[in-house]
Amino acid sequence: MHPAPSVILFSTLSGAGFGLFVFLGLMPVPPVGWAAFVFFAVAYALSVAGLLSATFHLKNKKNAWKSYREWRTSWLSREAWAAVFALLTMAVYAIALIFFGVHLAPVGWLGAILSLATVFTTAMIYTQLRAVPRWNQTATPLMFLTFSLAGGAMLSGFVTVAAAFLLAAGGVLLWHWWKGDRRFAEAGTTIQSATRLHDRVTLFEKPHTGDNYLTREMVFRVARKHAVKLRVIAFVLAVVFPLILLLLPMSHALAAVAILSHLAGVLTTRWLFFAEAEHVVGLYYGAHLGKQARAA
Amino acid sequence: MNQPIVDLHPKTGDEVRKTTCYMCACRCGIDVHIKHTPDGDKVAYIEGNRDHPVNRGVLCAKGSAGIMQHNAPSRLRSPMKRTGPRGSGEFEPISWDEAYAIAESWLRPIRETDPSKLAFFTGRDQSQSFTSWWAQAFGTPNYAAHGGFCSVNMAAGGIYTMGGAFWEFGQPDWDRTRMFVLFGVAEDHDSNPIKMGIGKVKANGGRIVGVNPVRSGYNAVADDWFGVTPGTDGLLILSLVHCLLKAGKIDLPYLRDFTDAPVLIDARPGETHGLPLKDDDGHPLVWCRKEGRPRCFDAADVDPDLNGAWDQDGVTHRTVMHHMAHKYLDARYAPEAVADRVGIPAARIRAFAAEIARVAFDEAFLLDVEWTDFRGRTRKTMQGRPVSFHAMRGISAHANGFQTCRALHVLQILLGSVEAPGGFRFKPPYPKPATAHPKPHCKVTPGAPLDGPHLGFVHGPDDLCLRDDGSPARIDKAFSWDNPMSAHGMMHMVISNAHAGDPYRIDTLFLYMANMAWNSSMNTSGTMRMLSDTNEDGSYVIPHIIYSDAYSSEMVAYADLILPDTTYLERHDCISMLDRPICEAEAAADGIRWPVVQPDRDVKGFQTAMIELGARLGLPGMVNDDGGQKYADYADYIQRHERRPNVGPLMGFRGNGDATGRGAPNPNQIEEYKKNGGFALAHIPLEAQFFKPWNRAYQDWAVDLALYDKPQPYIFTLWCEPLAKFRLAAEGYGDRQPPDHLRHRIRTHFDPLPIWWDPTADHDGGGAFTINALTQRPMAMYHSWGTQNAWLRQIHGRNPMYLPTEIWTRHGFAEDDWARITSPHGEITVPVAHMPALNGNTIWTWNAIGKRKGAWALHDDAPEANKGFLLNHLIHELMPPKKDGMRWSNSDPITGQAAWFDLKVAIEKVPAPADGRTRPDTGRQASPVGQGPEVVAWKV
Amino acid sequence: MTALPASTQKKLGLVIDLDTCVGCHACVTACKGWNTQNYGAPLSDRNAYGDAEGTFLNRIHAYQSQPDQGLARTTHFPKSCLHCDDAPCVTVCPTGASYKRAEDGIVLVNEDACMGCGLCAWACPYGAREVDEVAGIMKKCTLCVDRIYNENIPEIDRQPACVRTCPAGARHFGDLADPASDISILVAERGGVDLMPEQGTKPVNKYLPPRPRDTIGAAQMSDDEDILAPFLAPVAEEPAGFLGWLDRSLERL
Numbered sequence A: 001m002h003p004a005p006s007v008i009l010f011s012t013l014s015g016a017g018f019g020l021f022v023f024l025g026l027m028p029v030p031p032v033g034w035a036a037f038v039f040f041a042v043a044y045a046l047s048v049a050g051l052l053s054a055t056f057h058l059k060n061k062k063n064a065w066k067s068y069r070e071w072r073t074s075w076l077s078r079e080a081w082a083a084v085f086a087l088l089t090m091a092v093y094a095i096a097l098i099f100f101g102v103h104l105a106p107v108g109w110l111g112a113i114l115s116l117a118t119v120f121t122t123a124m125i126y127t128q129l130r131a132v133p134r135w136n137q138t139a140t141p142l143m144f145l146t147f148s149l150a151g152g153a154m155l156s157g158f159v160t161v162a163a164a165f166l167l168a169a170g171g172v173l174l175w176h177w178w179k180g181d182r183r184f185a186e187a188g189t190t191i192q193s194a195t196r197l198h199d200r201v202t203l204f205e206k207p208h209t210g211d212n213y214l215t216r217e218m219v220f221r222v223a224r225k226h227a228v229k230l231r232v233i234a235f236v237l238a239v240v241f242p243l244i245l246l247l248l249p250m251s252h253a254l255a256a257v258a259i260l261s262h263l264a265g266v267l268t269t270r271w272l273f274f275a276e277a278e279h280v281v282g283l284y285y286g287a288h289l290g291k292q293a294r295a296a
Numbered sequence B: 001m002n003q004p005i006v007d008l009h010p011k012t013g014d015e016v017r018k019t020t021c022y023m024c025a026c027r028c029g030i031d032v033h034i035k036h037t038p039d040g041d042k043v044a045y046i047e048g049n050r051d052h053p054v055n056r057g058v059l060c061a062k063g064s065a066g067i068m069q070h071n072a073p074s075r076l077r078s079p080m081k082r083t084g085p086r087g088s089g090e091f092e093p094i095s096w097d098e099a100y101a102i103a104e105s106w107l108r109p110i111r112e113t114d115p116s117k118l119a120f121f122t123g124r125d126q127s128q129s130f131t132s133w134w135a136q137a138f139g140t141p142n143y144a145a146h147g148g149f150c151s152v153n154m155a156a157g158g159i160y161t162m163g164g165a166f167w168e169f170g171q172p173d174w175d176r177t178r179m180f181v182l183f184g185v186a187e188d189h190d191s192n193p194i195k196m197g198i199g200k201v202k203a204n205g206g207r208i209v210g211v212n213p214v215r216s217g218y219n220a221v222a223d224d225w226f227g228v229t230p231g232t233d234g235l236l237i238l239s240l241v242h243c244l245l246k247a248g249k250i251d252l253p254y255l256r257d258f259t260d261a262p263v264l265i266d267a268r269p270g271e272t273h274g275l276p277l278k279d280d281d282g283h284p285l286v287w288c289r290k291e292g293r294p295r296c297f298d299a300a301d302v303d304p305d306l307n308g309a310w311d312q313d314g315v316t317h318r319t320v321m322h323h324m325a326h327k328y329l330d331a332r333y334a335p336e337a338v339a340d341r342v343g344i345p346a347a348r349i350r351a352f353a354a355e356i357a358r359v360a361f362d363e364a365f366l367l368d369v370e371w372t373d374f375r376g377r378t379r380k381t382m383q384g385r386p387v388s389f390h391a392m393r394g395i396s397a398h399a400n401g402f403q404t405c406r407a408l409h410v411l412q413i414l415l416g417s418v419e420a421p422g423g424f425r426f427k428p429p430y431p432k433p434a435t436a437h438p439k440p441h442c443k444v445t446p447g448a449p450l451d452g453p454h455l456g457f458v459h460g461p462d463d464l465c466l467r468d469d470g471s472p473a474r475i476d477k478a479f480s481w482d483n484p485m486s487a488h489g490m491m492h493m494v495i496s497n498a499h500a501g502d503p504y505r506i507d508t509l510f511l512y513m514a515n516m517a518w519n520s521s522m523n524t525s526g527t528m529r530m531l532s533d534t535n536e537d538g539s540y541v542i543p544h545i546i547y548s549d550a551y552s553s554e555m556v557a558y559a560d561l562i563l564p565d566t567t568y569l570e571r572h573d574c575i576s577m578l579d580r581p582i583c584e585a586e587a588a589a590d591g592i593r594w595p596v597v598q599p600d601r602d603v604k605g606f607q608t609a610m611i612e613l614g615a616r617l618g619l620p621g622m623v624n625d626d627g628g629q630k631y632a633d634y635a636d637y638i639q640r641h642e643r644r645p646n647v648g649p650l651m652g653f654r655g656n657g658d659a660t661g662r663g664a665p666n667p668n669q670i671e672e673y674k675k676n677g678g679f680a681l682a683h684i685p686l687e688a689q690f691f692k693p694w695n696r697a698y699q700d701w702a703v704d705l706a707l708y709d710k711p712q713p714y715i716f717t718l719w720c721e722p723l724a725k726f727r728l729a730a731e732g733y734g735d736r737q738p739p740d741h742l743r744h745r746i747r748t749h750f751d752p753l754p755i756w757w758d759p760t761a762d763h764d765g766g767g768a769f770t771i772n773a774l775t776q777r778p779m780a781m782y783h784s785w786g787t788q789n790a791w792l793r794q795i796h797g798r799n800p801m802y803l804p805t806e807i808w809t810r811h812g813f814a815e816d817d818w819a820r821i822t823s824p825h826g827e828i829t830v831p832v833a834h835m836p837a838l839n840g841n842t843i844w845t846w847n848a849i850g851k852r853k854g855a856w857a858l859h860d861d862a863p864e865a866n867k868g869f870l871l872n873h874l875i876h877e878l879m880p881p882k883k884d885g886m887r888w889s890n891s892d893p894i895t896g897q898a899a900w901f902d903l904k905v906a907i908e909k910v911p912a913p914a915d916g917r918t919r920p921d922t923g924r925q926a927s928p929v930g931q932g933p934e935v936v937a938w939k940v
Numbered sequence C: 001m002t003a004l005p006a007s008t009q010k011k012l013g014l015v016i017d018l019d020t021c022v023g024c025h026a027c028v029t030a031c032k033g034w035n036t037q038n039y040g041a042p043l044s045d046r047n048a049y050g051d052a053e054g055t056f057l058n059r060i061h062a063y064q065s066q067p068d069q070g071l072a073r074t075t076h077f078p079k080s081c082l083h084c085d086d087a088p089c090v091t092v093c094p095t096g097a098s099y100k101r102a103e104d105g106i107v108l109v110n111e112d113a114c115m116g117c118g119l120c121a122w123a124c125p126y127g128a129r130e131v132d133e134v135a136g137i138m139k140k141c142t143l144c145v146d147r148i149y150n151e152n153i154p155e156i157d158r159q160p161a162c163v164r165t166c167p168a169g170a171r172h173f174g175d176l177a178d179p180a181s182d183i184s185i186l187v188a189e190r191g192g193v194d195l196m197p198e199q200g201t202k203p204v205n206k207y208l209p210p211r212p213r214d215t216i217g218a219a220q221m222s223d224d225e226d227i228l229a230p231f232l233a234p235v236a237e238e239p240a241g242f243l244g245w246l247d248r249s250l251e252r253l
C-alpha cells in the first residue's frame, strides 16, 4: 500500500496522544493546574493533530462530517465517534483538573477507556481488510494498542510501565512482522484464484499504460533489502533505544530524546506497515507475481 | 434507512443523428446522441446503430471513443502556409482563398505542360472513386491510394484467383461455419464483423484456429494456435494441400464445374507454353469426358474431365489438376519436409489437415435451396462445406505474399468452400474477376485528362504502364517490370523515387490522409530527410508539398500548404458501391456520412475542397459549360454525379427515391439516407446468396443493381494466366521484354501455380540478422490517429518489444530491461517484455504507437514520444544491395506489396538509457494547434 | 446505508466469457462514454494529453499462462465491479455513500455523501473502485443502473453500455438470482466461477473460463489414439496413383 504521509503521521501521533490520555485518565493522583494543562495540551495536540492530518487524505472534505453516520458497520465511523467521545470526556476531566483542581476519577476512567477504544477502532480499520492480508491479523490491534500505551506511558513519565509496554510492543511488533510475512500466503489469494486461470500465470499487458488510482494507492512495492534495513532501524528507534534510555538515570532531556526516538521509530514502523502491506489487487497488476512464482 | 433516489431515466440526448463511424475503415453505423445547448448542438454520446448491416449495434473501442476524436485538441483550425523549414511545424494561418490560389499557382502550369509532375496519393482514403476521378481529370498518371503498401497481395491474390478477396470484400458464412481458420490477422478492416463472427462461431460450438507467430487478440481466443514462422505460411498451406490431395479430400464436382482445374494447359514449347488453351472467342478449353474432345468450358452439356488430356501434334496438353497433382504431391511439401521451416511439428500439420478434411467432408451438409448455374443446370440443393478461412497482412505483407495468398485460395477452392454454405462468401460488388476490372492507364496529354483509370489489373506485358523507352510511366514504378501486377500502385515508393528523380522528377507532391513522414513510411528517419532535402541552391528536392489532414500529425510538419479537413462528424461522405462499400454476403449496402454537427473551425471537407480546386483549374467534369463550378460541394457531387448513365456514387433512393442501383439522380437522396439510418440495403434473394460467380439468379440480380451491365459468370483460376505470360516474356517471348536484371526473378517467381520461397533470405545480412521482427495493430488504436484520443491513448501509450521465452532466456533479459535492435540498415533502443505465447524466433511490438514530440497536440511528457517507438526505422523501402549493387524495392516482385514483415534483426541487451527514452530521437516539431488541456472532465 | 441488505430480490450482474473476449477494450470506452455523460460526476482524465491518468470503471487486463507441457496461452481479462453479495466495500464506508440496493443487488456510491476517504477501494479485493481525482469522490461500475431501467431509451437498449457494445458477445447481463435466466443457465453450462472465492465476498458477477485449447494434434503429441488419422488415409502416394484415383472417382460421380 502506498504509505501516505498524512495517514502515517495520524496513526503515530494520535496513538501517542490517546495513550497519554489513557494514563492521565487512570492516574491515581493526576497533576492539577498548570502541570495538568501541559500534559493535556500535549495529549490534545498529538491526538487532534493526528486526527486533522487524517482528514488530509480525504478527497472531498466537505462531506467529512457524514462519516459519523455508519457506526453500526464501519470501523472508520466508529473511530470518529470514539475519538469525539474520548476527546469530549477527557475535556470534562481536564477542565476539572486544570481549572478546579478536581479529580473526577470515574470520568478519567471512562476517558481512558474511550481513548483506548479510539486506538482500537483505528487499528480495526486496517485489521478488518481481508484484501490486505498483512493487516488482517490479531497482532494488528495489539500492536496499535501496545505502542499507544508505551507512548502514553513515556509521555506521562511512568518509567517502569513504559519499559514494560515498550517490551510488549516490541514483542508484538516482531510477531506482527513474522506473521505478516506469512499472511499473504495464508490468505490463499493467488494469481490463479484471482484470474481462475491455470499453470504459471503472468501479466501480459496492464489495462492501461499509465498509472491509475489503484496502482498508485495499492500496488506500492518496497525493495526487500530496503525493508529489512528499515525494520532494524524502526525496532531500534521505537523500542531498543528508548528502553536503554529509560534504564539510565532519568532526566527531562533524556526523556525527551527517548520519546522522540520512540516516535520516530513508530513513524518508521507505520511507514513499513503501509509500504510492506500487499493488497491482493496487486496480483491483477502483476505485483507479487515474482514472489508467487518463486514459492510455487 | 432509505436508499438514495437515483435518476434511473436520464435522457441520453435531445436527438439521435445516424451516420457512419470513421475511426477506421470498417465503417460501422453509429447513433450520435446530440444535445442542444446554448453553444449549439453538442455530441453527447455515440453508440452503435442496431440496424446497420456492418455492426448491428456494436462498436469497437475506437468507435465508442469517437467523441474524444471529434473533440481532439489536435484538430487543425484553418488552412496554413509553411513559415519555418520543412519539418519544423512552423506555419501561419491563411484563408481558403489564399490556399486555393497557392495550390492553383503550382498545379495550373503543371497541368498545362506535364501533368505527370503532380503525384497525388491518398492514404486511408474512403473516397477513392472520387479522388481517382479528380486525378484522372487532372491528367496525371501518378495517383494511387495506400493499397499498395497495405494489402494489395490479399486483394490481387484473391481477385486474380477467384474474383474476390478477403480483406473486407468477403466473409465467412458465420452462421454455418464449423471451423474458422485465420492466417495472420490481428484486427483487419472488418474489425467488428470479425469479432461478432468469432463470438458467433464460439456460441455455435465451432472451432477457431489461429495461424500466427503471435498469440494475442483473435489468436488468443482461437481454440488452436499454430505459431508459424513468419513468411512460411505458403509452405504450410501447400503442405496442407499436399495432405489433402494425397487423401483425396478435395471437392471433385466443385473443381470440375466451377474452376479451371479441368482447363487444358498448352504444352507446346514456345510463346504459348503454359497458357490455358482457348477457343477462338477466348474461352478456355476443357476436355469433355462425355464427348472425348476439347470443348469450351461453359458449354451447356460439357462434362469437364479433371484428368483430361489432349494429344495434339505430338504434345499432350494436360489439365490444371494434373499439373497441381504433380506439383503438390511432391515429397518436398510433405509435413515432415516443411516442419522445421515453418516451425510446427509435422504431426500437428498433419492433424490440422485431417481436421480440415473432417469438417469439410464429414460435417458437410446440404442446403435445401434450388438454384441454376451458368450452364443452365438446375440443382436441387446447395452443397455446404463448413470450413472457412480469413487472412490478412500476416501473409500479404511479405514479398512472397501474392503466391501465399493464392496458395490459400487454392486450398479453399480444393475444399469447395468458396461461395459454399458454411464457407467463405463474397460481398457485392464481388465476385468480379480480374478480367472484369479495368486495366491501368497512363497516357498523359498536357492540358487533358488521363486516357482512363489509373489502377487496374494487368493480364500480361501489353498492359504494363511503360513509356516508349520501356521505363516506368509512373513515379511509383507500379505496373512496370519491377512489379508488374501492382494493382493498387506503390505509395511506399513515391517519396524515395521522387527524391531520387527516378524514373523522373516531379514538381508537386499532393498527399491526403497519409502520415507519410511517420508511421506509413518504411525508413521513417530517411523519409523525413528526403522530404526536407534541398538542392545546392537551397530549394527543396521535392519542390512543393500539399497535404490534407484533419489533425496535427507528423506529416503536417513536412508540407508547404495545409488543407485542413473536418472531423468525420462534420462532413459529407459516401461509402460507395463504386469504391469500397459496406456490403454483406447477403445484401448490397452503401452509406453516407453527413455533418451531424457543424465545424467550429475554418475547415472544409477535403472532397469539397477538391471540387472547388478542380473548378478553379477548370478540370473537365468539375465545371459547367460556362466555366462555372459544377458541384456546389461534395454532397452535391454525391447526388448528381453519374459514372454511367443512371449510376452514381450512391445506389439507394435513386430516381424518385424508390429506385435502387439504377435511376436518375435524386436531389433528396442524402435526406433519404439520413431517414434510413445513414445507409441503403438491397437484399440478395436466397437462391442467389451462394455460388454467386456461377449462379444465374445472382448474376441477374447484380445486373439489376448495376454492379455490372451484363451477366459475367466465370470460373476460378487456380492457374494464373498473367503470371504465365510474364514468365514467357522473361524467357524471351513477345516484343515487350523485361530488363535483363529482372529476367531471372520473373522466371522463377511468376509461377502460374502457387509456390513458396523464403522472402526473408535477402534480409539476413549474411547471417547477422536472424530474428523476425513484426508489428501488430492494437485493437484500440488506429495507426497514428488514435493517439490524440484522450481515452484510447491511455490504453496504448507505449509499446514494449515482446520477446519469446527462447530469446528472453538466451539473452538473460529481466523485467524492465532494454535492448538495442538492429537491422541491416538501422537501429532502435527500446524496452522489452516477455511473451511466452510467441514463435520462438520472432519479436514484435504494437504498430504506430511512437510519436514525434510536438505532434498531435501532445505534451512533451507524453509516453508515446518518450517510451513509444516505431519499428519502421529498421525497415527500408529498398532491399539490401545485391551483388551487382542493385537495390530492389522491398516489395513483392509480382504486386509491389510492401514487405513490412520480411524484416530480420539482431538483438542485444543494453542498459536502460539514463533518460528512459527510446532511440532514435527524431527531434521536435512545433505545434500549430498548441497543446491539449491538462484536465478533461466534461459533461454535455 | 452501509449495512448490507439481508438479501436482494434480484442479483443483477455480468457474466464475462474469458473464452471469447478478444481484448478489444470496446467495453472500456463505451463505459467511459456513458458514465462520463451520466451517473454523477464525469470520469476525468488528468494530464490528458501528456502522461495521462484517468478514471475508468472497467478495465481489460491480459495474462499469459504457461503449462509445463504444451503451448502457452494468452487470456484477456475484463474487470469491473462484481456487485458482491458480501461486499466489504459497503460495510467499511463510514458515510453511507456506498450501498447495495435491496431490490437488485447493485452496489452504488451516492456521490453526494462520499467524502473520498478511499477506504472502500482498499476493502475491495478486485480493484473495482477508483477515486476520481478531479471530483474527489469514489467511482465504480454502476451496472449502468441509469440504462437498465431507463424509460427514455428503447427497451432493447436497456442493458449496460459495455454489454451493448461488446462486439464478440463476451459480456452477458441478467439476473443471477433466477436460476432460469439465460445467464444463470450459461453459468451452469460453462462452469462459471467466482474470482478470489477465498476472499469471501460472494461476487455476483461470474467468469466463464476459457475452453480447452490446442486439441488439434494433441493426440499425436501425447501418443493417444489418433482419431483424426482416418481422415488422411491416402488414396495414392504418387501423382500417377492420384490421377488414377481421380479417374475412378469421376466415373462414380
Ligand SMILES: Nc1nc2c(c(=O)[nH]1)N[C@H]1C(S)=C(S)[C@@H](COP(=O)(O)OP(=O)(O)OC[C@H]3O[C@@H](n4cnc5c(=O)[nH]c(N)nc54)[C@H](O)[C@@H]3O)O[C@H]1N2
Residues within 6 Å of the ligand: B024, B025, B150, B151, B183, B184, B185, B186, B187, B188, B189, B190, B191, B211, B212, B213, B214, B228, B229, B230, B231, B232, B233, B392, B393, B394, B395, B398, B774, B775, B776, B777, B778, B779, B780, B781, B782, B783, B844, B847, B901
Ligand atoms: N484497430 C485497428 N484496426 C485496423 C487498423 C489499425 O491501425 N487499428 N488498421 C487497418 C489497416 S490499414 C489494415 S491494413 C488492417 C490490417 O489488419 P491486420 O492484417 O490484422 O494487420 P496487422 O496488425 O498488421 O496484422 C498482421 C498480423 O499478422 C501476423 N503475422 C506477421 N507475419 C506473419 C506471417 O508470416 N504469418 C502469419 N500467419 N502471420 C503473420 C502478425 O503477428 C499480426 O497478428 O487493419 C485495419 N484495421
Ligand SMILES: Nc1nc2c(c(=O)[nH]1)N[C@H]1C(S)=C(S)[C@@H](COP(=O)(O)OP(=O)(O)OC[C@H]3O[C@@H](n4cnc5c(=O)[nH]c(N)nc54)[C@H](O)[C@@H]3O)O[C@H]1N2
Residues within 6 Å of the ligand: B123, B124, B146, B149, B150, B151, B512, B513, B514, B515, B516, B519, B520, B521, B548, B549, B550, B551, B552, B553, B554, B555, B565, B566, B567, B568, B606, B775, B776, B782, B783, B784, B785, B847, B848, B871, B872, B900
Ligand atoms: N511498421 C509498420 N508500419 C506500417 C504498417 C505495419 O504493419 N507495420 N502498416 C502499414 C499500413 S497497412 C498502413 S494502411 C499505413 C497506415 O498509415 P497511415 O495511412 O499513415 O495512417 P494514419 O497514421 O492513420 O495516418 C493517416 C493520416 O490521416 C489523418 N486523418 C485522420 N482522419 C482524417 C480525416 O478525417 N481527414 C483527413 N484529411 N485526414 C485525416 C491522420 O491525422 C493521419 O495523419 O501504415 C503502414 N505502416
Ligand code: SF4
Residues within 6 Å of the ligand: B021, B022, B023, B024, B025, B026, B027, B028, B055, B058, B059, B060, B061, B062, B063, B064, B191, B192
Ligand atoms: S470498427 Fe470501430 S472504429 Fe472502425 S468503423 Fe467500426 S466502430 Fe468505428
Ligand code: SF4
Residues within 6 Å of the ligand: C080, C081, C082, C083, C084, C087, C088, C089, C090, C107, C123, C124, C125, C126, C127, C128, C129, C140, C201
Ligand atoms: S467488486 Fe469490489 S467494489 Fe464491487 S461490490 Fe465487490 S468489493 Fe465492492
Ligand code: SF4
Residues within 6 Å of the ligand: C092, C093, C094, C095, C096, C097, C098, C109, C113, C114, C115, C116, C117, C118, C119, C120, C121, C137, C138
Ligand atoms: S470513499 Fe466514499 S464511498 Fe468510499 S468509503 Fe469513503 S466515503 Fe464511503
Ligand code: SF4
Residues within 6 Å of the ligand: C030, C031, C032, C034, C035, C057, C058, C080, C081, C140, C141, C142, C143, C144, C160, C161, C162, C163
Ligand atoms: S455495467 Fe456500465 S458501469 Fe459497469 S462496467 Fe459496464 S458500462 Fe461500465
Ligand code: SF4
Residues within 6 Å of the ligand: C020, C021, C022, C023, C024, C025, C026, C027, C028, C060, C076, C078, C165, C166, C167, C168, C169, C170, C171
Ligand atoms: S468489449 Fe467484449 S471482447 Fe472487447 S474487451 Fe470488452 S469484453 Fe472483451
Ligand SMILES: [Mo]
Residues within 6 Å of the ligand: B149, B150, B151
Ligand atoms: Mo493498411
